[in-house]
Amino acid sequence: MPEKKLYDEEKLKAAQDASLKILLEVNRICRKHDIIYLLDGGTLLGAVRHKGFIPWDDDVDIAMTRENMDRFKAVAAAELPADMELVDCDSYRGGKAFYDFTPRIIYKKSKRHGQSEETEYYEGKLNHLWVDIFILDNISDSPVADRFTRFFQKCIYGLSMTRRYSLDYSKYGAADRLKVRVLTAFSFLFPQKTLFKLQERLSRRYNNKKTKHFYYSNYQPDYLHDTIDREWSENVTELPFEGHMLLAPKEYDKVLKEVYGDYMKLPPKESRVPSHSDDIEVFS
Numbered sequence: 001m002p003e004k005k006l007y008d009e010e011k012l013k014a015a016q017d018a019s020l021k022i023l024l025e026v027n028r029i030c031r032k033h034d035i036i037y038l039l040d041g042g043t044l045l046g047a048v049r050h051k052g053f054i055p056w057d058d059d060v061d062i063a064m065t066r067e068n069m070d071r072f073k074a075v076a077a078a079e080l081p082a083d084m085e086l087v088d089c090d091s092y093r094g095g096k097a098f099y100d101f102t103p104r105i106i107y108k109k110s111k112r113h114g115q116s117e118e119t120e121y122y123e124g125k126l127n128h129l130w131v132d133i134f135i136l137d138n139i140s141d142s143p144v145a146d147r148f149t150r151f152f153q154k155c156i157y158g159l160s161m162t163r164r165y166s167l168d169y170s171k172y173g174a175a176d177r178l179k180v181r182v183l184t185a186f187s188f189l190f191p192q193k194t195l196f197k198l199q200e201r202l203s204r205r206y207n208n209k210k211t212k213h214f215y216y217s218n219y220q221p222d223y224l225h226d227t228i229d230r231e232w233s234e235n236v237t238e239l240p241f242e243g244h245m246l247l248a249p250k251e252y253d254k255v256l257k258e259v260y261g262d263y264m265k266l267p268p269k270e271s272r273v274p275s276h277s278d279d280i281e282v283f284s
Helices: 009-032 041-050 066-079 117-121 143-163 174-185 192-203 230-234 252-260
Strands: 060-065 084-087 104-107 129-139 213-216 227-229 236-241 244-249
Touching (some): 041 252, 066 129, 143 192, 227 252, 244 252
Parallel strands (some): 060 129
Antiparallel strands (some): 104 129, 129 213, 213 227
């Protein structure tokens, strides 16, 4: 009896091809302007373990230091092709809506799912395939200052969550649910545009110092603990990815162990499914 497929392989391939187009444009722009980007997350894992996409993965993650992100923003509008757009975290509803703090490059010739109230709330900008850009900022060498920085990052995130299309409290445990309810109850005191400014100011706080570590300042709260030694990501190498040589941290092994632990171990077979591609459409 043939084995039942866990996902639509054709849709997954279309999503991967479109995501690769975005990634190659990023690579082209960054090399042209001497900007450093880094394969990150599952994309870095795929490059190391599979020399391309994780076979069941359907998206792309990259990282940049704050300085490189600023430089990329300065040239993105002029350099990106017409079917791609850099969408920043304050790009929804004039900066009054919140999804997260992650800039992303969207591929306009794609659709994640049909029109809905949620897609309209975000002005259609999130109903596309995209590449997430995670930002590496310095974190204080002081353990106390480090903890306070991450604590306030989580607070700003929590205060912002009432500006999402919806907020599902049921997915939180009792303690976290209480924290979220307390923060959202006071969110009316802070306009969302103010929270965006506070988050960026906090993220940049230690960037004028040569600290020992980076952290991903725009990760969601449950991943804000990830800490990367500066030397792991300041030194860059190239890794093969779907037949192309792309930029990655030279110490990719240490980065992946920090984020995933035993990253060469495959997950259970039932977990090897894409996040989005069963609904995705890609247009020519």
